[in-house]
Amino acid sequence: xxxxxxxxxxxxxxxxxxxxxGKAPAYTGGTAVNPPxxxxxxVLFADTAQQREMRGLRSHERVFSxxxxxxxxxxxxxxxxxxxxxxxxxxxxxTGLAAIGMALLSYLKPGDHVLVTDSAYQPVRHLAQQFxxxxxxxxxxxxxxxxxxxxxxxxxxxxxxxECPGSLVYEMCDLPALAAMAHARGALVVVxxxxxxxxxxxxxxLGADVSIMAATKYLSGHSDVMMGTVATTRDAWEPLAERCDxxxxxxxxxxxxxxxxxxxxxxxxxxxxxxxxxxxxxxLEAHPAVRTVFCPALPAHPGxxxxxxDCEGTNGxxxxxxxxxxxxxxxxxLIDGLQLFGLGASWGGYExxxxxxxxxxARSVTDWSARGPVVRLHIGxxxxxxxxADLDQAFGCLD
Ligand SMILES: *Cc1c(COP(=O)(O)O)cnc(C)c1O
Numbered sequence: 001x002x003x004x005x006x007x008x009x010x011x012x013x014x015x016x017x018x019x020x021x022g023k024a025p026a027y028t029g030g031t032a033v034n035p036p037x038x039x040x041x042x043v044l045f046a047d048t049a050q051q052r053e054m055r056g057l058r059s060h061e062r063v064f065s066x067x068x069x070x071x072x073x074x075x076x077x078x079x080x081x082x083x084x085x086x087x088x089x090x091x092x093x094x095t096g097l098a099a100i101g102m103a104l105l106s107y108l109k110p111g112d113h114v115l116v117t118d119s120a121y122q123p124v125r126h127l128a129q130q131f132x133x134x135x136x137x138x139x140x141x142x143x144x145x146x147x148x149x150x151x152x153x154x155x156x157x158x159x160x161x162x163e164c165p166g167s168l169v170y171e172m173c174d175l176p177a178l179a180a181m182a183h184a185r186g187a188l189v190v191v192x193x194x195x196x197x198x199x200x201x202x203x204x205x206l207g208a209d210v211s212i213m214a215a216t217k218y219l220s221g222h223s224d225v226m227m228g229t230v231a232t233t234r235d236a237w238e239p240l241a242e243r244c245d246x247x248x249x250x251x252x253x254x255x256x257x258x259x260x261x262x263x264x265x266x267x268x269x270x271x272x273x274x275x276x277x278x279x280x281x282x283x284l285e286a287h288p289a290v291r292t293v294f295c296p297a298l299p300a301h302p303g304x305x306x307x308x309x310d311c312e313g314t315n316g317x318x319x320x321x322x323x324x325x326x327x328x329x330x331x332x333x334l335i336d337g338l339q340l341f342g343l344g345a346s347w348g349g350y351e352x353x354x355x356x357x358x359x360x361x362a363r364s365v366t367d368w369s370a371r372g373p374v375v376r377l378h379i380g381x382x383x384x385x386x387x388x389a390d391l392d393q394a395f396g397c398l399d
Contacts, residue, residue, distance in 0.1 A: 035076045037257045041067040059245070062089075069245060073253035077260045081219075084198030084263075085211050087231035091244045092251045096194060096214025097123055099228025101131065103212055104161075106243040107188050107236075110136035112158040115182075117173070118365035119144035119166020121192060125364075143365045144171035145302070146178045153185055162208075163192040164201065165303065165311075168357040168376055169294040169319055172303025175310065179207030188236065197348075199267055200312045209236040217348025218315065221262040221269055224349075225255050269350070269381065273316030276387070277379040281318045283388050289395055291372050294319040316379040317347060319357060324372040330398060331356055331373045337394035340387055347378035352387055354378075 008021045043064055045051035054065045062075060070078070074092055081090040093099040104127070108114055116128060118141045128139045138156075142149040144166045160182040164173050179189045190210040191203035197218040203211040213219065215227035232240055243249075274297075281295045293300075296307035297314035307314070322331065335343060341354040357376045359368035379387060 034257075034261065035073060037253050038071040038073050039253050040064075040071050043067070059242075068248045068250050070250050071253045071256075073260075074251055074256040077256040077263075080260060080263055081198065081213070081215075081229045081231055084202075085193075085213075085229075085231035086202060086204050087211065088234040088237050089241070090229050090231040091240055091249065092215075092256060093228040093230065093244075093249055094251055095226045096121075096212070096216050096228040097127070098249070099212045099214070099230045100124060100192060101127055102243060102247070102249060103190050103210055103230050103240065104132065104137075104159075105247075106240045107159055107190070107210075108132070108137050109158075111156060113138040113140070113154045113156045114159040114161055115140055115142050115149055115152055115157055115187075116161045117142060117144055117146075117163050117166065118363050119169075119171045120161070120163050121167045121194070122362050124161075124163075124192075141365050144173065144363075146173035148365070149173075149178055150181050153182075153187070157182075157185065157187050159188045159190055161190050161192075162203075163195075164203070165195050165296050165307070167195075168359065168362055168374065170195070170296045170301070170303065170317065172296055172306035172310070174306060175203060175206040175208065183207075194348075195315065195317070196311070197266060197270065197315070199270055200315060201310065204231065204233060206310060209233050210240070214348075215259045216346060218266060218270065218273075219262055220259045220348070221266065222258075222349055223346070223351065225258045225262075227251055227255055227259055270313065270315055272381050273379060274313050276381070276384040277314060277316045277318050279384040280377065280379050280387055280391070283391070284318065284320050287395065289322060289398065290320045291323055292321040294321070294374070315348075316352075317376065318379060319374050319376040321374050322372040324370060326372050328373070331375065334394050334398060335375065337397045338390055339393075340382060340390040341377065347376075349378075350381045352378060352380035352382055 008017050043066055054063045057063050058065045078090040093102055116139050132139050140152050142152050164175055182189050189208040191208040193201055193203045193211045194214040194217050210232045213229045215229050230240055281293050284290045284293045295318045296303050335354050338354055341352045344353055347353055355376050357374040359374050
């Protein structure tokens with residue numbers, strides 16, 4: 001059977017011609033800038049020999065054999081992410097959280113122990129409780145700066161799970177040192193690098209085996225797609241690929257295409273987010289109602305030296321702490337008073353967002369109970385003068 005014919009035999013009946021015409025249009029001309037969106041469940045083969053060959057290859061090589069294993073649109077995005085991450089290969093998952101879950105599932109088994117950073121994206125705590133514990137995988141949280149990680153290693157520790165810079169207040173750890181320590185004890189190093197977007201922090205180059213990103217954030221960049229990526233070194237690839245295939249993990253080609261389009265402007269957007277975020281951060285640092293500004297690019301940030309060593313710039317995330325004892329209603333009034341900042345979870349789109357960070361729930365190794373409430377801003381591509389004026393009027397309403 002061949003589907004490459006451009007015209008359908010006129011001897012066929014109308015209903016049949018309707019189904020078989022227009023499938024492979026012939027045209028002369030150039031090529032589009034962007035790869036096409038290939039939507040598929042069934043993939044057709046030329047003959048039984050090719051089908052057999054592809055089935056034989058697909059557990060080791062990326063071949064287009066069935067929609068559940070990805071289509072060429074997803075493959076294009078996988079390649080772009082591998083390039084960003086400096087990875088052997090990449091798998092795409094429906095959300096960033098699914099990417100984290102699949103990475104845990106790929107490399108851990110009952111009886112193993114995993115060290116998880118205290119600065120992890122908060123749903124990872126829920127995932128640990130809901131999945132790791134019932135499946136007999138032990139876990140311990142280690143300090144976000146990595147200082148107690150070595151002391152918390154056990155003989156059965158198979159994974160060190162880091163997130164650097166950390167969620168909400170952007171703690172830095174010395175990833176090359178942690179990776180050397182973990183590898184010497186036979187543990188894999190997995191890093192949530194959503195903050196770094198493959199541009200501003202690159203865990204595989206710093207010694208990690210696996211790097212995870214929520215492409216939902218800066219890679220897509222427009223607050224309209226959910227996706228996660230897991231990129232690995234050559235040695236770490238097989239378990240991930242096998243698990244993703246076993247669980248039928250794939251993404252919509254339309255979503256892959258949107259993320260691929262977002263990627264094209266990633267470095268330009270990040271430069272602008274950085275520039276705007278730093279202006280807002282400096283303004284916040286000078287504000288009497290602000291106790292601490294969290295942004296690793298600020299010299300006062302505890303992770304600043306590591307940021308200078310390991311990061312290429314900073315993104316649009318800036319958090320700040322109000323005075324200890326500030327009433328929750330005051331925080332609500334501040335947030336509700338903002339006109340240009342959307343109130344919502346996630347970040348990484350072109351627009352500014354605000355949300356309150358519940359640090360006492362988000363950390364268990366570090367005690368936040370004596371500190372003031374923390375508000376997280378995502379600084380978007382708006383004119384920063386307008387954002388600062390908006391913050392100014394919202395703070396002004398608290399007096
Ligand atoms: C948002 C986020 C995730 C989860 O991504 P989703 O696509 O929303 O599931 C994971 N890690 C970090 C650090 C994040 O900020």
